[in-house]
Amino acid sequence: MSLTRTDATWVGPLALLLATGGLLGIATNLAKLAGEAGLDPLAFLAWSIVGATVVLLGVGTVRDRLPSLDARTVEYFVVSGLIGVAVPNLLFFAAVPRVGAAFVALAVAFPPLFTYLGALLLRMERFQTSRAAGVALALGGAVLLAALKLSEPDAEPFWVAATLTAPVLLAGGNIYRTARWPAGATPDELAPGMLATSGLMLLGLGAISGVVGGAGRFTLAVPTANLEPTLLILAQAATFSVMYLLYFGLQKRGGPVYLSLLGSVGAVVGVPVAVFLLGETPPQGLGVGGLLIAMGVALVTLGGPKGD
Template sequence: MADTTRPGASAGAASLQQQAALSGVRRGSPLDQPLVLLLIVGGFLAISTVIAKAAPMTGWHPLALLQWSILGGAAGLFAITRIKARGSMAGVGSSSVSRGKFALYLLISGLLFIGPNMIAVVSAPKVGAGFVSLSYAFPLVLTYGFAVLLRIEKFQVLRGVGVLFGLAGGVLLAASGRQLSVEASWWAMVALSIPVFLAFGNIYRTLKWPAGARPVDLALGMMLVGFLALGLFTAIAGIPVTPVAWTAEATGLLIAQIAIFAFQYGLYFRLQHTAGPVYLSQIGSVAAVIGLGLGYLAFGEVPNLPKLAAVAAVGAGIVLVSKGRASGLKKTN
């Protein structure tokens, strides 16, 4: 992230470079490499979308499955952290950050986290896992635009071209939704709001990152806030919070989603402070490509020509944005 943080950015963004030591990752570890983290987190995101579509088939309401998966994922992440730390947990923030500011950070992060997840799991059964996964390609465009405007990122022509490819992929995806039914088309438009939430979340977490806070602690706080918010929503809406029957399929789906969330969001914050918000936003592009393939393998969702073209455009965007970041690092160093 050394190539993207500018002196004019807020203290939260500027301090990200100093937080690598807080991640608990040894230098030279594969999980210290942005590309490896990007592929893992993006892949998990695609798999979780496929699981969301499968939820009604096993008797789960998608939001109920999401609710308990988030809680279980937070518990699993906490357990993993305790084991790695041999029974000790570092403080969630430095003394320079007030409890009120830290709580506000977790609240906003949690709401920006649970919003797109709720939209994704509810719309996936309507428009298909492949469509929802492809909608995650948009955050790259929005995040980069916000980052340049807020002086978190320097404008680079190569990355700008890459973002345009991502935008082209999003346009092609929107065009593919015209073949859906009227109800599904409405849900398709709702799904396309996911990138807006994600882009705002990427930028907010970067600008307001509490100094000295460990990525894993922020991930745990964000997930707990998301669980509480979703639990309140399901209670008010009267959504059943258990499956129709505790079959092997229903139980297995919950366990799988819990495991995915525990690892996905533990690595999510690590990727953000390692590579910055724009690079992080590429997880949507990775999820788009992987999710399209999983949608075909799991549910027989045959991608049409616009979707295939969207995959090609998104893939080109990932390569160009990655190359732009690498060249920026070389010039800086």
């Protein structure tokens, strides 16, 4: 693709990618602040998603764009909510206190290779050398940072592994949402449906944990000694509201592989926030890894949103 192409089809998807990735980086750091405020990862994630669902359903009601409920859309909401939101985000949020917000932000940059390979196998993308090279560079930067994290003396292998499992689920969600996109549905109809089902799943998990485990490993309780936990939930709900609305727009216009790069953008935002504002130690290899990720995003962007 020539850089002088006049239709500029990449401008809209690139703007969506930068905005969505930036919000993702903010969301990761809000999870760290929530942990420091005494909020359980499940409570923070569940109530934030419930709040975002209420906002998007309210907007949909005003615009008369509520999601339809039939067998196809219900399946879409359940599967995408499970593997694209509920499970990976719970893994990420639970891992933040153990591995740090900076590492979790970097781990969200992992899905491109898995998404690209899946898209090629399903013929949703055609092979393009520059695009493949971009995905490989972005993944290479992320792998370097992960390997250096594991080499640290105080590393917790279980939580590092849990953090690295979530991107595989996200990649599956990227592929699924494109392959099973309901005919005629718009992003602002699908986003609240996916969030609603993932919120119900998380609330159900909290209820089961409370019954089966007593105090349980997870809880939906929100500390009320001060306003900080509630304010953090409201901030995350607002972040999720905008992020997931843009998320589906990016999925529609850019395709699954381009969408998967939002984690790389999120890392560019999330890591500096974690280091400079939250006082975390910079991950080893940040300079080299960050450069590889940035080069990868550039190559995939210049290759066209859908590898055209």
